[in-house]
Amino acid sequence: MSRELSEMALEELWELFPIFLVEPSEKWNDYYNGIESELRELLMDCGALRINHIGSTAISGIWAKNIVDVLVEIPVSGDLRKAAEILKRSGFIIMSEDAGRISLSKGYTKDGFAEKVYHIHLRYAGDNDELYFRDYLNEHPEVAKEYETLKLSLWKEYEHNRDAYTEAKTGFIRHWTQKARKEYADRYS
Numbered sequence: 001m002s003r004e005l006s007e008m009a010l011e012e013l014w015e016l017f018p019i020f021l022v023e024p025s026e027k028w029n030d031y032y033n034g035i036e037s038e039l040r041e042l043l044m045d046c047g048a049l050r051i052n053h054i055g056s057t058a059i060s061g062i063w064a065k066n067i068v069d070v071l072v073e074i075p076v077s078g079d080l081r082k083a084a085e086i087l088k089r090s091g092f093i094i095m096s097e098d099a100g101r102i103s104l105s106k107g108y109t110k111d112g113f114a115e116k117v118y119h120i121h122l123r124y125a126g127d128n129d130e131l132y133f134r135d136y137l138n139e140h141p142e143v144a145k146e147y148e149t150l151k152l153s154l155w156k157e158y159e160h161n162r163d164a165y166t167e168a169k170t171g172f173i174r175h176w177t178q179k180a181r182k183e184y185a186d187r188y189s
């Protein structure tokens with residue numbers, strides 16, 4: 001009998017859910033549209049201001065993990081914990097909590113990834129650097145290709161260490177996000 005995910009050590013989870021990149025797919029937009037509708041319905045009483053497709057699956061033409069990332073911004077006066085609890089009751093798993101940020105997932109099973117896998121990032125309005133990064137890479141395909149090259153070079157090295165993989169991309173992401181914030185000013189204010 002297999003153990004529950006909550007009973008597994010981080011290293012066991014990384015083995016069960018390795019980093020793997022796949023070619024760009026149109027299905028990511030379909031998956032996003034489906035989860036956006038679900039989130040809007042679930043969170044209608046939480047005052048979700050903005051729901052956006054973020055992450056590599058939202059960047060045109062690049063390889064990505066087959067995971068759709070979604071940013072949900074709620075008003076600063078809202079209650080992130082309430083929103084997270086609503087999602088938890090609907091089958092999402094809380095992955096992490098920091099001040100003003102809660103991350104949840106859906107699509108992780110005891111047997112590995114489900115067909116559709118989601119990471120939901122609950123944030124207060126304005127905590128949205130990912131929108132600037134996404135837009136910049138979509139509007140600058142040469143930078144998107146650099147990002148893809150970086151990700152492909154890190155894939156096998158960090159296949160079973162998601163934290164190290166993420167950390168290795170941080171400098172690139174910060175650099176281009178800062179450029180995007182300057183170029184786009186208050187696009188998402």
